[in-house]
Amino acid sequence: xxxxxxxxxxHEPGGLIVHISGLLPSLSPAxxxxxxxxxxxPADAAxxxxxxxxxxxxxxxxxxxxxxxxxxxxxxxxxxxxxxxxAARRVEPPDARVVGGDIPPGADLAQIIATIAFNDAxxxxxxxxxxxxxxxxxxxxxxxxxxxxxxYGAGASGFVASDFxxxxxxxxxxxxYFPDVHTALTSAALLGRGDVAVGISHTGTTSDxxxxxxxxxxxxxxxxxxxxxxxxxxxxxADHVLTTAARETTYRSGATASRLAxxxxxxxxxxxxxxxxxxxxxxxxxxxxxxxxxxxxxxxRRRA
Amino acid sequence: xxxxxxxxxxHEPGGLIVHISGLLPSLSPAxxxxxxxxxxxPADAAxxxxxxxxxxxxxxxxxxxxxxxxxxxxxxxxxxxxxxxxAARRVEPPDARVVGGDIPPGADLAQIIATIAFNDAxxxxxxxxxxxxxxxxxxxxxxxxxxxxxxYGAGASGFVASDFxxxxxxxxxxxxYFPDVHTALTSAALLGRGDVAVGISHTGTTSDxxxxxxxxxxxxxxxxxxxxxxxxxxxxxADHVLTTAARETTYRSGATASRLAxxxxxxxxxxxxxxxxxxxxxxxxxxxxxxxxxxxxxxxRRRA
DNA sequence: ACGCCCTCTGAAAGTAAGTTTCATCCGTGG
DNA sequence: CCACGGATGAAACTTACTTTCAGAGGGCGT
Numbered sequence: 001x002x003x004x005x006x007x008x009x010x011h012e013p014g015g016l017i018v019h020i021s022g023l024l025p026s027l028s029p030a031x032x033x034x035x036x037x038x039x040x041x042p043a044d045a046a047x048x049x050x051x052x053x054x055x056x057x058x059x060x061x062x063x064x065x066x067x068x069x070x071x072x073x074x075x076x077x078x079x080x081x082x083x084x085x086x087a088a089r090r091v092e093p094p095d096a097r098v099v100g101g102d103i104p105p106g107a108d109l110a111q112i113i114a115t116i117a118f119n120d121a122x123x124x125x126x127x128x129x130x131x132x133x134x135x136x137x138x139x140x141x142x143x144x145x146x147x148x149x150x151x152y153g154a155g156a157s158g159f160v161a162s163d164f165x166x167x168x169x170x171x172x173x174x175x176x177y178f179p180d181v182h183t184a185l186t187s188a189a190l191l192g193r194g195d196v197a198v199g200i201s202h203t204g205t206t207s208d209x210x211x212x213x214x215x216x217x218x219x220x221x222x223x224x225x226x227x228x229x230x231x232x233x234x235x236x237x238a239d240h241v242l243t244t245a246a247r248e249t250t251y252r253s254g255a256t257a258s259r260l261a262x263x264x265x266x267x268x269x270x271x272x273x274x275x276x277x278x279x280x281x282x283x284x285x286x287x288x289x290x291x292x293x294x295x296x297x298x299x300x301r302r303r304a
Numbered sequence: 305x306x307x308x309x310x311x312x313x314x315h316e317p318g319g320l321i322v323h324i325s326g327l328l329p330s331l332s333p334a335x336x337x338x339x340x341x342x343x344x345x346p347a348d349a350a351x352x353x354x355x356x357x358x359x360x361x362x363x364x365x366x367x368x369x370x371x372x373x374x375x376x377x378x379x380x381x382x383x384x385x386x387x388x389x390x391a392a393r394r395v396e397p398p399d400a401r402v403v404g405g406d407i408p409p410g411a412d413l414a415q416i417i418a419t420i421a422f423n424d425a426x427x428x429x430x431x432x433x434x435x436x437x438x439x440x441x442x443x444x445x446x447x448x449x450x451x452x453x454x455x456y457g458a459g460a461s462g463f464v465a466s467d468f469x470x471x472x473x474x475x476x477x478x479x480x481y482f483p484d485v486h487t488a489l490t491s492a493a494l495l496g497r498g499d500v501a502v503g504i505s506h507t508g509t510t511s512d513x514x515x516x517x518x519x520x521x522x523x524x525x526x527x528x529x530x531x532x533x534x535x536x537x538x539x540x541x542a543d544h545v546l547t548t549a550a551r552e553t554t555y556r557s558g559a560t561a562s563r564l565a566x567x568x569x570x571x572x573x574x575x576x577x578x579x580x581x582x583x584x585x586x587x588x589x590x591x592x593x594x595x596x597x598x599x600x601x602x603x604x605r606r607r608a
Numbered sequence: 609a610c611g612c613c614c615t616c617t618g619a620a621a622g623t624a625a626g627t628t629t630c631a632t633c634c635g636t637g638g
Numbered sequence: 639c640c641a642c643g644g645a646t647g648a649a650a651c652t653t654a655c656t657t658t659c660a661g662a663g664g665g666c667g668t
Contacts, residue, residue: 028644028645028646029645029646030645030646030647031645046385047385049624049625049626050625050626050627051624051625051626059646059647060646060647060648061625061626061627061647062627062628062629062646062647062648063645063646063647064626065626065627065628066645066646075626075627076625076626076627077353077384077625077626077654080381080384080385081350081351081384081385081388082388084385084386084388084389084392085350085388085389085391085392086392087389088388088389088390088392088393089392089393108437109437109440109441109444109572109576110437112572112575112576112579113432113435113437113440113572114432116432116568116571116572116575117428117429117431117432117433117568117572118432120428120564120567120568120571121425121428121429122425124421124424124425124428124564125421125425127421128417128418128420128421128422129421131417133412133413133414133417136413136417137413140413156467156470159463159466159467162463163460163463163563166460256567256568256570256571259467259567260424260428260564260567260568263424263560263563263564263567264420264421264424264560264564266560267420267424267560268413268416268417268420268421270560271416271420272413272416275416332615332616332617333616333617334616334617334618335616353653353654353655354654354655354656355653355654355655358618363617363618364617364618364619365618365654365655365656366617366618366619366656366657366658367616367617367618368655369655369656369657370616370617379655379656380654380655380656381625381654381655
């Protein structure tokens, strides 16, 4: 019976739907059908009986129950109630077209802007809602006490990794980021107990990042994963897992929403670490700001 | 007949609790006991099973059902769901401190997270609100028709510039980004009529970026500025000005909120350009996604 | 005061919903 | 080709919900 993975959902009163969509890829096909129905219309799902929902998802009641357990609920009634609560909280959708997340072919610029902003803002909010402060705390602790911090990320997540590195560096922490896998592996091999390795991967399946994190862990470093999917492979090599909550649309594979969510998490960690030693940090920040001042012109605001 | 009073509650989705307490005096003693429990803690009631609630109210299940009917519900499950929804709705706005924008010295992680997320989301939303679709349209036109696009940015804005370059490249536009000022200047000197130069600077005062943009303009390129300050120096060398709306807090000079706002704008432009030639774009996006597939592992699964 | 009737109430029977168990059916890897 | 393990639905089972019904009280007319 140690079977049910049961990713904890208890600490995120607001983000059940988000939580479910994050878990979606890790569910079995039949469970995914259920999940999709639930995510598509939580309020409606809450109204249905288990048999009803099972039928709608073209599966059996047993599968629905399995789904409930998979997303961390005790059973169907609990899911139902949480869904109802979630649906109630949901603010009015601005516009049917906008909510879908995808952009209609004939959209004009104003529509595009509204859609993107809406999704981006949502990703940020929902990410914050489902972030576990306890885990963040542990990560902040680890980073604050670390001898050295390595941040890994590839592709789009590489930007975020690099951003994090820069932030940490600015407040006087010894942090590195490597655009190149080989260099990263080399660095990971030099990590040890008390050091921290942070791996960022939206999908959680980027083998480069996973390998490096694995290496870091083998060397005794504390490993942290930042991903959108709580059961993706990267989480298996991480001591602490932080998740974002972006539901990417197919069309804009530029994947900005997830990037914003990642940045938000990174920023939370950054501020958390900074807050641990406010005085020292402030001084460092001022010094770095001063350093670039000469590169600025004018009074920062000029002309009537 | 005509027995159950069944005061309709269906048309007042928000006021179930109010509704119940309103007709509390008209209920029978046993039902009143149930009603009082429900009103006192709707969320708790929603969690209980009918037997449980009956016991707590020192009555029988039958009475609970009668109570449900009395207040206009079909049965207990419906009441439960409505209660859950109701209880969820009365969650309170985050916290006064959170709205302020700055982070109090003694803040704990949860507070920090809420504050940051709130500000980040706000920055994105407000940016979208004040973005001028007409200007965006012109920029999109210019980029869509450009022979070549240069994107400039330094420091934190450099990330965004680089991101934009990558996005444009992904959909087959010829775009460049230069981390180094000298290289950027060289490139700007090679621009001409029909080309586009985009300068990104949060403060709008970064001399490097301004100079490069100026150079580009002198060569006949269309220049675009993305900044938070509509009257900053950079706007004087730009044909089109796009602004973000982030109010940075002093403390987190990492400046994430402004970065998120910038990314959102960039994304809007990107999608706008992409939408101009959907077919070609989609093909390009698919090809690039395919290219990194081999770098992904596993089915995103394998229990803890 | 008595008894009739009417409402309130919970016990128990009945029905529906939710949960568990188990046999079967794949696809995977030896 | 077989053994294995996960996924799945049918059916047995348990729990929750609903209905029925009879008894307890209480007002009120005689």
